[in-house]
Each structure stands twice: as C-alpha cells, then as structure tokens.
Amino acid sequence: xxxxxxxxLRLGYLALLWVLVLSSIAVLRxxxxxxxxxxxxxxxxxxxxxxxxxxxxxxxAPTPVVSPRTARGSQRSARLVVTQGPLTGTIVPLGxxxxxxxxxxxxxxxxxxxxxxxxxxxxxxxxxxxxxxxLGSTNGTFVGDEKISGPTPLAxxxxxxxxxxxIELQG
Amino acid sequence: MAxxxxxxxxxxxxxxxxxxxxxxxxxxxxxxLVGLGTSGEVPPDVIGYGAGLAGLAVALHLVLxxxxxxxxxxxxxxxxxxxxxxxxxxxxxxxxxxxxxxANGFAARxxxxxxxxxxxxxxxxxxxxxxxxxxxxxxxxxxVALALLALPLVPGIGKSINGARIWVYFGSVxxxxxxxxxxxxxxxxxxxxxxxxxxxxxxxxxxxGLQLPRARDLxxxxxxxxxxxxxxxxxxxxGTSLLLFxxxxxxxxxxxxxxxxxxxxxxxxxxxAMVAATAFAHVGARFDVWLHALDPDVFDRxxxxxxxxxxxxxxxxxxxxxxxxxxxxxxxLVPYAESDFIVPSLGEELGLTGLLAxxxxxxVLTQRGMRAAIGVRDGFGKLLAGGLAFVVAWQCFVVVGGxxxxxxxxxxxxxFLAYGGSSLLANWIIVALLLRVSNDxxxxxxxxxxxxxxxxxxxxxxxxxxxxxxxxxxxxxxAPVPVRVPASAASAPQxxxxxxxxxxxxxxxxxxxx
Numbered sequence: 001x002x003x004x005x006x007x008x009l010r011l012g013y014l015a016l017l018w019v020l021v022l023s024s025i026a027v028l029r030x031x032x033x034x035x036x037x038x039x040x041x042x043x044x045x046x047x048x049x050x051x052x053x054x055x056x057x058x059x060x061a062p063t064p065v066v067s068p069r070t071a072r073g074s075q076r077s078a079r080l081v082v083t084q085g086p087l088t089g090t091i092v093p094l095g096x097x098x099x100x101x102x103x104x105x106x107x108x109x110x111x112x113x114x115x116x117x118x119x120x121x122x123x124x125x126x127x128x129x130x131x132x133x134x135l136g137s138t139n140g141t142f143v144g145d146e147k148i149s150g151p152t153p154l155a156x157x158x159x160x161x162x163x164x165x166x167i168e169l170q171g
Numbered sequence: 172m173a174x175x176x177x178x179x180x181x182x183x184x185x186x187x188x189x190x191x192x193x194x195x196x197x198x199x200x201x202x203x204l205v206g207l208g209t210s211g212e213v214p215p216d217v218i219g220y221g222a223g224l225a226g227l228a229v230a231l232h233l234v235l236x237x238x239x240x241x242x243x244x245x246x247x248x249x250x251x252x253x254x255x256x257x258x259x260x261x262x263x264x265x266x267x268x269x270x271x272x273x274a275n276g277f278a279a280r281x282x283x284x285x286x287x288x289x290x291x292x293x294x295x296x297x298x299x300x301x302x303x304x305x306x307x308x309x310x311x312x313x314x315v316a317l318a319l320l321a322l323p324l325v326p327g328i329g330k331s332i333n334g335a336r337i338w339v340y341f342g343s344v345x346x347x348x349x350x351x352x353x354x355x356x357x358x359x360x361x362x363x364x365x366x367x368x369x370x371x372x373x374x375x376x377x378x379x380g381l382q383l384p385r386a387r388d389l390x391x392x393x394x395x396x397x398x399x400x401x402x403x404x405x406x407x408x409x410g411t412s413l414l415l416f417x418x419x420x421x422x423x424x425x426x427x428x429x430x431x432x433x434x435x436x437x438x439x440x441x442x443x444a445m446v447a448a449t450a451f452a453h454v455g456a457r458f459d460v461w462l463h464a465l466d467p468d469v470f471d472r473x474x475x476x477x478x479x480x481x482x483x484x485x486x487x488x489x490x491x492x493x494x495x496x497x498x499x500x501x502x503x504l505v506p507y508a509e510s511d512f513i514v515p516s517l518g519e520e521l522g523l524t525g526l527l528a529x530x531x532x533x534x535v536l537t538q539r540g541m542r543a544a545i546g547v548r549d550g551f552g553k554l555l556a557g558g559l560a561f562v563v564a565w566q567c568f569v570v571v572g573g574x575x576x577x578x579x580x581x582x583x584x585x586x587f588l589a590y591g592g593s594s595l596l597a598n599w600i601i602v603a604l605l606l607r608v609s610n611d612x613x614x615x616x617x618x619x620x621x622x623x624x625x626x627x628x629x630x631x632x633x634x635x636x637x638x639x640x641x642x643x644x645x646x647x648x649x650a651p652v653p654v655r656v657p658a659s660a661a662s663a664p665q666x667x668x669x670x671x672x673x674x675x676x677x678x679x680x681x682x683x684x685x
Binding site: 006007009010011013014016017018019020021023024025027028031 | 183186189190193194196197200201204207208244245248249252493494496497499521522524525528529531532535538539542
C-alpha cells in the first residue's frame with residue numbers, strides 16, 4: 001500500500017474522530033440553548049375581528065405576523081404580553097383556563113423578578129371577561145396605578161404590574 | 172419583541188442510531204487500521220469483530236428503545252466509541268508484545284469483558300426501572316462500599332501487586348473492588364446528602380467570605396476523609412483515595428453549593444497527602460517522579476523510578492500533532508501501555524489531534540451526565556447523576572494529569588479505554604445509570620392541566636404561612652401529581668406536598684409603594 005494511502009487513512013481516521021465529536025456536540029447544541037427565541041415586530045392590541053391584517057404598531061412594519069390561531073378562527077384568543085421587566089417580550093397565549101404569575105417554577109408565567117412573590121397573581125376568565133386577582137403577594141398587584149384587593153376585571157389593553165414587570169392583556 | 176418557547180424534547184433514538192454508526196466505524200476502523208499498520212493487511216476477522224461490536228451496540232440500543240426511550244442519545248455512542256478505541260489500542264499493544272514474545276492475550280480478554288459489561292449495563296437498564304429505587308439502599312450501599320474497600324486487605328483473597336494492595340483474586344479472576352466501591356459510594360452520598368444538605372449548607376458561621384460548617388456537621392466528611400487516608404495507608408493506593416475523596420467533595424458541593432466544602436476538602440487532602448508523602452516512601456517516590464522526572468537518578472531508580480512516565484512523555488512527543496498512525500508507533504516501550512499508560516499510547520499513535528478528540532468525548536459524556544442531573548426532577552437523581560458524571564471526569568483528569576505530569580502519577584484506570592475488567596464493568600454500570608437518570612430527565616412531564624376559576628392552585632403557599640411538611644425533604648421528591656384539595660379549601664390553601672424549594676418572599680421589597 002502506498003505511503004499516500006497510509007497517510008490519508010491516518011488523517012481520515014482523525015477526521016472521523018472529530019466528526020463524531022462535532023456531531024455529538026451538534027446534538028447537544030439544541031439543549032445547550034434550551035429555548036427558541038423568535039424575534040418579531042411589536043404589535044398593538046388588534047381589533048377583535050381578525051380578518052385581514054391586524055393593526056400595525058407605531059413602527060413602519062408593513063405586514064404583521066399573523067399567527068395560525070389568528071388566521072384560523074373568528075374568535076381570536078387573548079394573550080398576555082410582558083411589556084416591562086426582565087422578561088419583556090414574552091407572550092403567553094391564554095386559553096380557557098387561569099394562569100398564575102410569579103417566581104415559582106410551577107407558575108404559568110415564571111417571572112425572573114426579585115420584586116414578585118412566588119405565586120403572585122392569577123389571571124382567570126369568567127363569563128367572557130378576564131379577571132386578575134392578587135394571591136397575597138408582598139408587593140401587591142396593580143391594574144393601571146391602582147393596587148387591587150380582590151378579583152378585578154381586566155379589559156384588553158390594560159396592563160397589570162407585578163413586581164417590576166408589567167403584563168398587558170391583549171386580544 | 173420576541174417570543175420565548177422551550178424546545179420540544181425529542182426522544183432521540185434515531186439520532187443515537189446515526190451516532191452509533193459513526194462510533195462503530197471508529198472502533199472497527201481502528202481495528203482494521205491496526206492490522207494495516209502492523210502487518211500490512213486488514214485483519215481477516217475484521218468482519219466478525221465488527222459484527223460482534225455492532226451487535227453489542229445495537230443490542231443496548233434496542234434495550235434503550237424498549238426500557239428507556241427518552242434516554243440521552245449521545246451517551247451510548249460516545250461510550251461505544253471510547254470502548255472501541257480502547258479495544259483497538261489494546262489489540263495493537265498485544266501485537267507489539269507478540270513481536271517481543273511476551274504475548275498476553277489482553278485484547279481477547281478485554282473483548283470478553285466488554286461483552287459482559289454491556290450485558291450488565293443492559294441488565295441494569297432492564298431491572299432498574301426507576302433510579303429512585305436505589306435511594307432505599309442508601310446505607311446498604313455505604314456498608315457495601317466499605318466492605319469492598321476493605322476486601323483487598325483480607326488475607327487469602329487480597330493480593331499486593333506493584334506495591335498497591337487493591338486486588339482481590341477469586342481463583343484466577345482478579346478484581347479491583349475499589350472500582351465498584353465508587354459506584355456504591357456515589358449511591359450512598361446521593362442518598363445521604365439529599366436528606367442532610369440543608370444542615371450542611373445553611374448552618375455555620377462565615378469567615379473570610381466562606382461559609383464554614385458547624386463542627387458537628389463535619390462528622391461525615393471527617394469519616395470519609397479518614398477512610399480515604401486509610402485506603403492510602405493500608406492499601407498504598409493513592410489513586411483510589413484521591414478518587415473517593417474527590418467524589419465526596421464534589422457531591423458535597425453539588426448538594427450544598429458551598430465553595431467552602433471544596434476549599435476545606437482540598438486543604439484536608441493536601442494536608443493528608445503531604446503527611447503521607449513524608450511518612451511513606453512509595454508515596455514520596457511518586458512526588459519525586461512528578462517533580463524531578465528527568466533527573467538521571469530518579470529515572471534509573473528501581474523500583475519507583477520515573478522511567479515509565481518519561482517514556483510515556485517521549486511517546487506522546489513522537490506522536491506530535493497528528494500521531495504516527497495506528498500500528499506505526501512503539502507504545503509498547505512504556506510499561507503498562509495497555510492499562511495505566513493507554514493515554515500516552517493513544518497520544519503517540521493518534522497525536523494531539525486524536526487525544527484531544529478523545530478528551531472531548533469524555534467532556535461530552537460528562538456534560539450529558541451533568542445535563543441529566545440538571546434535568547431530572549428529584550434531588551436524589553440529581554446528586555447521583557452529578558456524582559457519577561463527576562467520577563468519569565475526575566478519573567480522566569487524574570489519569571491524564573498523571574501521565575502528562577500535571578499532578579503526581581496515580582494508578583487509576585482510564586474509563587472505557589484502559590485494560591481491566593473491573594473498570595469496564597463499573598464504568599458501564601455508571602453509563603447505564605446515567606442513561607436511566609437521563610431518561611427520567613428528558614421524559615416529557617405529564618401535561619399541565621389548566622385551572623378553573625376558584626379552583627385552588629396545586630402546591631399553593633401564601634407568604635408568611637407556616638408550611639407543613641418535613642423541612643429537610645425535597646419538594647420534588649414528593650408525588651409528582653399534586654393532590655387535589657376540595658374547592659371549599661380554596662380560601663385557605665393547604666399544601667400537601669411540602670414547601671416549595673424557593674422561598675416564597677420576594678428578595679426585594681418595593682419601599683414606597685405598599
């Protein structure tokens with residue numbers, strides 16, 4: 001066997017070794033990052049009729065991203081958007097069930113916010129209307145500028161302040 | 172604005188199969204190249220050898236599909252690759268020994284041990300459905316570990332080889348019980364620390380920014396320290412004592428997140444090792460070899476000279492960046508090239524490039540173990556996986572550090588690569604346990620069910636409330652499904668699960684607002 005073949009085999013083996021290493025790392029890469037972050041333009045609360053392009057924000061964005069849910073049905077479902085605080089930009093789609101906001105890992109929206117309690121507030125639907133309720137948090141829950149004491153109706157577009165985070169109900 | 176969503180976990184069995192093909196290509200390719208390098212032709216039994224290796228790998232893969240479908244897809248291929256490379260290197264060294272007419276037949280025995288070890292790993296995966304079962308055997312594991320450590324001292328079966336009394340012989344089959352003791356100790360430490368970590372982590376005073384534990388909480392660490400020093404004194408085995416102590420300190424750190432344990436542990440070990448180095452000639456000789464390896468006096472000394480280390484260094488140097496190629500070097504010039512010095516052998520024939528790739532494989536394996544520890548939901552599993560992953564990395568560090576003269580040379584085996592049945596068996600069991608834990612970590616959690624209005628929250632705790640439940644217990648250890656509370660209890664929520672791991676109060680309080 002020629003010298004060249006031997007050398008090629010020798011280097012080829014090393015290359016194969018690194019192929020295994022790198023493909024293992026490629027498999028790991030996925031969970032090294034853990035979450036997928038999708039950048040998108042900001043959207044103002046859209047009209048309830050979801051036909052056609054919803055209102056665009058103050059920016060010059062020409063076509064808003066139409067989520068499948070928006071396109072599918074006439075009943076556009078509501079969602080919570082964090083507009084201030086460490087998690088700004090996080091969107092939690094709302095279904096028919098309550099969501100709990102707080103620092104505890106079991107919450108629907110886990111806030112990485114030193115000013116919020118572990119189970120800080122609950123946002124729940126009742127009779128076609130969303131309500132927000134404080135769960136005995138230390139720093140309180142505010143709708144607009146008002147500290148709430150019991151279940152408080154939450155209209156779309158109103159924002160709720162929990163600790164340092166502001167959450168807005170949209171939809 | 173951006174949305175943040177977690178990735179969907181894939182079971183990854185298909186990925187595993189693809190990586191396995193690569194890993195097997197490495198193992199079988201190495202075998203073929205060894206034949207080419209030593210005798211100029213591909214060994215005639217390469218098909219049979221390849222089929223055997225592939226059969227073992229695929230069998231374990233099928234066991235995973237059957238019993239641990241969500242297990243990590245990278246662990247098994249990496250292990251198979253390391254094992255295959257080790258087998259090829261041992262076969263290659265056998266070849267060299269044959270030329271010098273000291274044939275040993277190491278490779279055939281190592282192949283047999285590989286088969287037994289893979290079968291054992293499959294058995295562990297099949298029989299151990301849930302790693303938490305092991306928690307029941309916490310104290311049994313301690314007794315077993317101590318018995319295994321003491322076994323070589325029993326006259327009749329214990330045997331002293333090369334100055335270290337770490338061997339046990341049953342007939343002609345030799346075993347190193349310390350390899351299994353590390354497994355049992357990992358189980359014991361995980362079980363012990365998961366219940367005692369709070370006292371170890373929180374009690375005690377602060378000194379120079381280090382949280383010092385209370386004197387009485389030092390008890391167990393003192394016992395283990397004394398145990399590892401006893402191994403050093405009576406069995407004259409620096410490697411095992413370093414391994415056990417490192418394992419304990421690492422698991423303490425994993426459990427408590429207190430850097431002070433690492434500092435205390437290192438200081439104690441350094442102190443103990445210094446005393447040992449002055450008190451025992453053979454330990455002192457190791458230090459001599461480490462610090463003055465190239466002195467002619469130290470090199471020529473017999474026994475306890477630095478000839479082995481220096482020959483290993485020269486072997487790696489002659490390998491250079493890309494190595495001599497399989498079968499083209501002279502790794503057999505180093506004593507114990509097939510076991511303690513397999514890393515320099517690989518360094519010679521695969522070069523720095525190959526050796527770094529192998530170290531990367533170990534890094535990936537360790538990272539997967541640690542990832543399983545992060546992902547798994549129970550404290551015992553976290554500590555067990557973290558400890559086992561650490562053992563693999565630590566053993567690697569001690570061996571590679573020893574042969575490259577970063578630290579004094581100790582007689583530990585390189586996991587999966589080095590010749591030795593006990594080491595293979597123990598490390599394959601470690602892999603099986605890591606696969607088992609990672610299956611639990613990656614399995615999707617039962618779908619979260621939404622709450623209706625007025626329904627109490629599962630595990631809801633209001634601030635300032637006295638929490639029921641054992642304070643030392645981990646909330647994650649409780650039943651994963653929350654116990655439902657009747658709706659009438661909504662105003663006064665109860666917590667059947669014990670306290671939340673996080674404290675309920677915010678760490679900051681808004682001053683002027685409330």
